[in-house]
Amino acid sequence: MDSFITIRFKRKTAKRFQEFSKTHFKTHxxxxxxxxxxxxxxxxxxxxxxxxxxxxxxxxxxxxxxxxIAIIRDMEKTQTKPTVAMIQSLFTNEEPNQKPLILEKKYDEVKKQVKFREKGNQNNKL
Structure with missing residues (x-):
């Protein structure tokens, strides 16, 4: 068995140590x-x-x-969600409405626009 030695502490410090020792350890x-x-x-x-x-x-x-968290939410709003929407729009199978080109003319439209004028009703003032 180990021998003991006496150490002198002030009463206040000794009480604090004893309370600490009792709560955390088995012996002093x-x-x-x-x-x-x-x-x-x-x-x-x-x-x-x-x-x-x-x-x-x-x-x-x-x-x-x-x-x-605020930075990640901002990234979702400004970068991730728009990018996902663009990628999803690329993979959808909908075909856009095709409008005829401006230069393209249909035969019926050309035929309706042609008008004839009579020569007798016009005055030649050129």
Missing amino acids: TEAMENILDFFFYNEISPKEKLGSTGRTIESKLSKRINAV
């Missing part, structure tokens, strides 16, 4: 070993600030995700 020794290992393996000092908390990181991620 195990809690202290894990705390020391954490700082040793991660190569950080307990005096350093680690930066943003989990809540601030979550809110930043949420904002970025919302921005990405």
